[in-house]
Amino acid sequence: MSDNLSDNLSGNLSGNLFDLSGKVALITGGNSGIGLGFAEGVAKQGADVCLWGTNGEKNSAAVELLGKLGTKVHGIQCDVSDEAAVAQAFAETLEVFGRVDACFANAGVARSGRFEEFSSADWRHVLDVNLDGLFYTLRSAAKHMKQRSEAGDPGGRLIGTSSLGALMGMARVEAYGASKGAVISMMQALAVEYARHGVTANSILPGHIKTAMTENNYANEKFANAILPRIPAGRWGDRADFEGIAAYLMSDASRYHTGDSFLIDGGFFLF
Numbered sequence: 504m505s506d507n508l509s510d511n512l513s514g515n516l517s518g519n520l521f522d523l524s525g526k527v528a529l530i531t532g533g534n535s536g537i538g539l540g541f542a543e544g545v546a547k548q549g550a551d552v553c554l555w556g557t558n559g560e561k562n563s564a565a566v567e568l569l570g571k572l573g574t575k576v577h578g579i580q581c582d583v584s585d586e587a588a589v590a591q592a593f594a595e596t597l598e599v600f601g602r603v604d605a606c607f608a609n610a611g612v613a614r615s616g617r618f619e620e621f622s623s624a625d626w627r628h629v630l631d632v633n634l635d636g637l638f639y640t641l642r643s644a645a646k647h648m649k650q651r652s653e654a655g656d657p658g659g660r661l662i663g664t665s666s667l668g669a670l671m672g673m674a675r676v677e678a679y680g681a682s683k684g685a686v687i688s689m690m691q692a693l694a695v696e697y698a699r700h701g702v703t704a705n706s707i708l709p710g711h712i713k714t715a716m717t718e719n720n721y722a723n724e725k726f727a728n729a730i731l732p733r734i735p736a737g738r739w740g741d742r743a744d745f746e747g748i749a750a751y752l753m754s755d756a757s758r759y760h761t762g763d764s765f766l767i768d769g770g771f772f773l774f
Contacts, residue, residue: 520756524549527600528753529593531555531583531640532610534565536714537664537745541607542569544746545753551575553596553603555610557582575600583610583636584628593643602651605660605753606644608637613679613716626678633682637663637689645693648702657701660753663690665706667768683708687764694762703761705752710768712740736769 528545532538533554542552542565551574556562562578569576577599581592596603612632614625641661648659666683673680686706693704711730713721720726721739731739748765751757766772 521548521750521754523750523753526604526753527551527553527602528605528607529553529555529596529603529644530607530609531636533607534558534561534578536716536742537709537712538607538609539565540742540745541609541749544749545605546572546574546576547746548750548754549574550753551600553600554578555581555583555592583640584631586639589639589643597647603644603647604658605662606641607662607664607749608640609664610636611664613676615675617675618677621678629678630682633679634685637686641693645697645702649697649700652700659700659702661690661693661697661702661704662752663706665708665764667708667710667766667772669708670772691762698761703757705761706764707745707748708764708766709745710740710766710771714742733774734769734771735774738769740767740769
């Protein structure tokens with residue numbers, strides 16, 4: 504490690520451990536659900552936020568909501584499964600903000616069905632978004648952060664959204680589980696490769712969280728009666744439960760915390 508990098512990464516933390524003023528977060532799938540929770544968490548600590556999402560109307564609504572917190576917010580319509588679209592969106596992000604200090608690769612989809620009847624098209628769609636999209640996004644962010652480090656400005660945060668489904672067998676969502684298990688392995692490898700540049704890489708594993716993607720499941724009385732009693736916290740999670748972990752992982756307080764997997768499930772996995 505160069506003396507310059509050591510100097511930049513050493514020393515005491517500031518009095519406000521979670522102050523994100525002057526920093527920029529990029530959040531894919533950031534216009535609703537868990538991604539919006541990430542965005543609210545970092546914006547409340549002063550970070551500027553760039554949201555990527557496929558739905559332009561939802562992007563605009565999220566930008567308006569976050570703008571009330573007093574930081575700079577910008578939305579970009581982007582399908583992360585499209586490699587060229589990701590490259591273009593990242594270039595626009597840098598044009599608007601000048602830098603990216605934290606990249607939350609959060610965009611994801613799910614398809615369910617009996618495994619023996621599951622179509623190749625559905626399998627491919629899930630992996631295109633959840634795994635390839637994560638790769639395209641984090642590749643752009645890692646390259647940017649490495650270039651900054653080599654120019655004397657080390658540091659950065661790479662965060663991938665995995666799932667409880669990466670740890671537990673969940674019937675009829677094998678494609679989803681496979682994609683989310685891969686996220687953990689990728690983030691661990693990135694933690695090792697980019698540590699020399701002051702970049703950390705971690706996974707977040709949501710449990711049973713009430714979002715637009717899951718609301719049909721939780722509205723199913725049979726499903727709810729089978730799952731909810733097994734959550735020690737006694738409730739479904741919601742986007743507010745992800746504000747704190749986003750602020751922590753983006754902040755200087757987590758600068759030596761890398762390669763980890765944060766399970767946020769109200770105790771479900773333990774019970």
